[in-house]
Amino acid sequence: MTGNFRAVSSAQPRTGAFSSLGRRLVLATLLFSLVFTLAMVTWRTWLAWENNLAEMNSELVLIDQVFQNTLAHAIWEMDRESLDQQIASVATAAPVGRVVLNIVRPGQPPEIIELNRYTVESSGAAPVLHRQLVAQPYAGAHEKVGELTIEGDNRLLWERLWDEARSIVITQVIQSLLLAGLVMTMFNRLVTVHVVHIARHLGEVAPQTLKRHLRLQRAVHRQDELSLLECQVNELQDNLHAHLERQRSDELALAASRDQLAQLVEARTAELKAANQALEALSRHDALTGLANRRYFDELKEVEFRRAIRHKTPLAVLMCDVDFFKIYNDTYGHMQGDQCLKQIAETLRSVFGRSGELAARLGGEEFVVVLPNVDARQASEAAHRLRASLAERELPHSGSSVSRFVTLSIGIAELDPESMDHFDQLLQRADQALYRAKHQGRDCVAL
Numbered sequence: 395m396t397g398n399f400r401a402v403s404s405a406q407p408r409t410g411a412f413s414s415l416g417r418r419l420v421l422a423t424l425l426f427s428l429v430f431t432l433a434m435v436t437w438r439t440w441l442a443w444e445n446n447l448a449e450m451n452s453e454l455v456l457i458d459q460v461f462q463n464t465l466a467h468a469i470w471e472m473d474r475e476s477l478d479q480q481i482a483s484v485a486t487a488a489p490v491g492r493v494v495l496n497i498v499r500p501g502q503p504p505e506i507i508e509l510n511r512y513t514v515e516s517s518g519a520a521p522v523l524h525r526q527l528v529a530q531p532y533a534g535a536h537e538k539v540g541e542l543t544i545e546g547d548n549r550l551l552w553e554r555l556w557d558e559a560r561s562i563v564i565t566q567v568i569q570s571l572l573l574a575g576l577v578m579t580m581f582n583r584l585v586t587v588h589v590v591h592i593a594r595h596l597g598e599v600a601p602q603t604l605k606r607h608l609r610l611q612r613a614v615h616r617q618d619e620l621s622l623l624e625c626q627v628n629e630l631q632d633n634l635h636a637h638l639e640r641q642r643s644d645e646l647a648l649a650a651s652r653d654q655l656a657q658l659v660e661a662r663t664a665e666l667k668a669a670n671q672a673l674e675a676l677s678r679h680d681a682l683t684g685l686a687n688r689r690y691f692d693e694l695k696e697v698e699f700r701r702a703i704r705h706k707t708p709l710a711v712l713m714c715d716v717d718f719f720k721i722y723n724d725t726y727g728h729m730q731g732d733q734c735l736k737q738i739a740e741t742l743r744s745v746f747g748r749s750g751e752l753a754a755r756l757g758g759e760e761f762v763v764v765l766p767n768v769d770a771r772q773a774s775e776a777a778h779r780l781r782a783s784l785a786e787r788e789l790p791h792s793g794s795s796v797s798r799f800v801t802l803s804i805g806i807a808e809l810d811p812e813s814m815d816h817f818d819q820l821l822q823r824a825d826q827a828l829y830r831a832k833h834q835g836r837d838c839v840a841l
């Protein structure tokens with residue numbers, strides 16, 4: 395499950411290098427401030443220009459109001475000295491750049507007095523004031539004596555504009571820089587720090603740390619986008635934790651039921667195996683005597699035959715038949731006959747209990763014994779041991795004409811690799827020997 399989590403610290407942006415949100419915001423703010431500053435400077439400079447023009451015009455009007463009557467009077471009175479002084483005063487007043495006085499006298503050509511503040515003629519946008527000078531030599535008389543033209547000082551106008559523009563630019567730039575700094579600081583404190591904190595927290599999220607909630611370090615807890623994000627991250631962690639817990643308990647339950655199922659399957663398999671073994675035992679063994687039955691004997695006989703041929707070892711077979719068993723049954727009853735067959739089987743088991751020796755009931759009262767690594771002589775000794783062992787049991791057989799007890803006739807055959815190529819030939823040979831034993835009077839062994 396840990397593999398389902400990826401550390402944020404190792405995650406890279408999809409394309410390009412890492413670019414801080416705060417830096418981009420500052421750049422955008424600075425760009426905006428620059429454009430805004432340019433616009434503001436232009437607009438405020440234009441306003442300042444208009445103000446300066448109006449102010450200079452007012453100053454010229456004021457000068458004109460101060461001097462128009464005294465000038466008209468000096469012209470009327472032909473007071474040259476006063477006239478020159480006044481013209482010089484007007485020309486040296488601060489906002490004045492040029493003064494032109496056109497003196498009109500009846501019958502004389504007009505006289506023009508012009509004073510320039512600067513040697514070089516400056517013409518420009520400064521305001522110009524034209525005033526007709528009228529003298530009042532007596533009450534009710536109006537005599538036009540001249541015309542006064544006052545032109546504003548262009549240089550002064552531009553100097554004033556330049557001073558104002560400079561202060562406008564400085565204040566706008568400072569204002570913009572302060573605004574950008576404020577935005578950057580606020581954004582950094584209010585957003586960037588917390589976004590980085592959230593990214594680090596998410597990078598450390600793992601199944602075992604899901605219960606550790608995200609806690610934003612904020613002086614004042616406000617309900618805003620960040621608190622919403624904090625809440626959603628914690629809710630996601632809780633859901634994930636609950637889901638993992640559910641998954642874990644489901645896995646445990648599944649494992650428990652799997653174990654239970656495995657135990658059940660194991661028990662059922664054992665039962666089945668036991669039943670199969672029982673079935674197999676039943677299918678391979680004679681129900682009455684417990685000896686191998688004909689089917690099992692048929693399975694094993696060829697194996698032993700091939701082994702003896704391959705290893706060139708001797709192999710002997712005993713064919714055993716109970717003597718006068720029909721009479722036994724007739725005398726003691728079929729049930730007793732069964733008990734007798736069981737006793738004979740027990741005798742066979744006790745005599746031929748070594749590994750490899752096989753005693754089987756072929757049917758009725760007929761038994762066969764396969765003896766690997768045993769030749770005819772040894773088989774004969776074994777047959778006699780069998781007869782002796784049966785005799786020891788002293789199973790009464792009153793109907794027998796050869797003994798008071800139950801006896802066996804035994805035919806022996808030994809494998810002859812030259813003349814035999816399958817087991818039945820050996821069995822047939824043993825059967826023929828048994829036939830001879832019966833004809834020799836029973837209760838004997840024949841080769």
Ligand SMILES: Nc1nc2c(ncn2[C@@H]2O[C@H](COP(=O)(O)OP(=O)(O)OP(=O)(O)O)[C@@H](O)[C@H]2O)c(=O)[nH]1
Nearest residue numbers: 715716717718719720721723728729731732758759
């Ligand atoms: N009780 C009992 N009798 C069986 C069983 N199988 C076969 N018999 C009897 O065994 C008898 C065999 O008789 P016979 O083949 O005539 O041979 P015998 O009487 O033993 O005579 P000889 O072999 O010539 O000595 C028959 O009467 C069968 O009914 C069995 O499982 N139980």
